[in-house]
Amino acid sequence: MGTIRQVQITFDCASPERVARFWCEVLGYVVPPPPEGFASWDEHNASLPPEDRDKGFVCSDPTGVGPRMYFQRVPEGKVVKNRVHLCVRVGTGLVGDERLAALEAERDRLIPLGAVCERVMLADEENESCIVMQDIEGNEFCLD
Known part of the structure; x- marks a missing residue:
């Protein structure tokens, strides 16, 4: 069996x-x-030359279980749909109206933070409900 590797998720x-x-x-x-x-961090940022300020930033799971996330400044803006996106597992184990209510509650918590609701995908014969969102720079993610 191969070695299991940890990953970091990087956002441009x-x-x-x-x-x-x-x-x-x-x-x-x-x-x-x-x-x-x-x-x-503001004090640290102020100590840097202007071109190096807010060049990158990190956040991590305080339990150490989830992947580290790194955010790096790039000159170009987002142009097309993400090829990879995060699914935030809000409704795990829930079905039907209970699942949709949990997803909607999380959507409603995130909108004041700057998230945008793109669309609500209601359950059908094959899939449970999920909500497609965008973060504060337009990167797509799902509440699932």
């Missing part, structure tokens, strides 16, 4: 810290403490 974005903090709220992740000698 315009504002790494802003997008990272959004995903911390979505997933219950945390931002690591600022580098030694700095009281805050």
Whole structure:
């Protein structure tokens, strides 16, 4: 059997810290403490040359189970649909109206944080309900 490897999920974005903090709220992740000698990330950022400010930011699962997430600044904006997206597992084990209610409650929690609801996909003969969302920079993700 091969070695199991951990993964990091990397997002290209315009504002790494802003997008990272959004995903911390979505997933219950945390931002690591600022580098030694700095009281805050703002203080650390201010110490950098302008071209290096908000160049990248990290958040991680406080339990150590989920993947580390890295957000890196890129010059180009998002142009097309993501080829890979995150599915936030809100309704695991739930079915029907109970599942839809859990998904809708999470959607309603995320919208004030800047998320956008793209569409609600209701259950059919093959699939349970899910909600397609966008984060604060337009990256698609699902509540499932």
